[in-house]
């Protein structure tokens with residue numbers, strides 16, 4: 001009979017056998033897959049694992065603190081936290097083409113990761129949170145087409161340039177099994193059942209040029225939306241929900257004066273496979289509350305709109 005504790009013992013034994021006394025390096029993103037991979041590998045080999053967490057300045061509100069809290073402080077994992085915000089923002093300056101932005105964010109990630117990896121010359125393995133659906137996709141399954149439409153953030157070339165062997169302990173698991181494993185390893189339910197977040201982060205949710213000022217506004221608006229969704233018990237009923245920053249100013253009124261500020265769009269969808277999606281029919285009262293809070297609490301935003309487009313023809317992200 002298959003049981004989770006039995007599975008963990010087996011997976012731990014397999015990792016120990018595979019890596020022996022070697023050192024392992026892992027890029028921790030804060031997402032479910034790399035988080036569960038880190039927790040599992042740490043369970044197996046403790047301090048032989050070093051995680052590198054790159055803050056690209058495009059993460060959600062308090063995300064870096066949460067990752068450090070969970071892994072470094074609670075689980076005792078060795079985590080190198082690199083704040084590369086300035087580097088990413090510098091390279092993104094003046095760039096508004098979505099595909100160009102994605103390429104820069106992917107390239108800079110590899111740059112930063114390589115610099116950190118070179119500081120760990122004893123590392124022989126690169127661990128990744130690859131899960132079974134990723135394996136099928138990269139083998140050329142029928143979902144591959146979706147990936148050629150836009151370049152996905154990945155670290156495909158890293159093992160070769162770093163001369164590392166790949167350690168992928170989640171390769172045989174489906175997403176729901178990865179989540180169960182994460183909970184069994186002691187990760188918080190909230191982290192393990194979080195909505196997916198794209199590799200390029202807020203870079204694909206700030207239309208046009210990415211600026212730190214825009215990312216700061218968007219982070220706060222997004223956090224309010226997610227807070228209210230959770231409070232209203234709607235978070236788990238949606239597959240993905242987030243705010244988008246539109247670099248468009250419109251006129252508003254505040255007190256006796258006029259404002260001329262930016263727009264935030266809210267997006268919430270229900271989907272099984274993320275290939276097609278329906279917009280979530282959130283209660284108007286909930287949308288109203290989110291809108292009021294964002295406009296009152298985030299100076300710089302004076303208008304909030306709700307996206308009622310399905311995929312297709314729209315995509316889930318705006319870019």
Ligand code: XMP
Nearest residue numbers: 151152153196197198199200274315316317
């Ligand atoms: P779209 O916008 O194409 O998104 O409908 C479908 C799903 O893919 C996610 N997404 C990404 N995930 N790296 C990722 O890991 C990426 O570069 C990326 N781009 C989009 C998106 O959030 C949605 O869940």
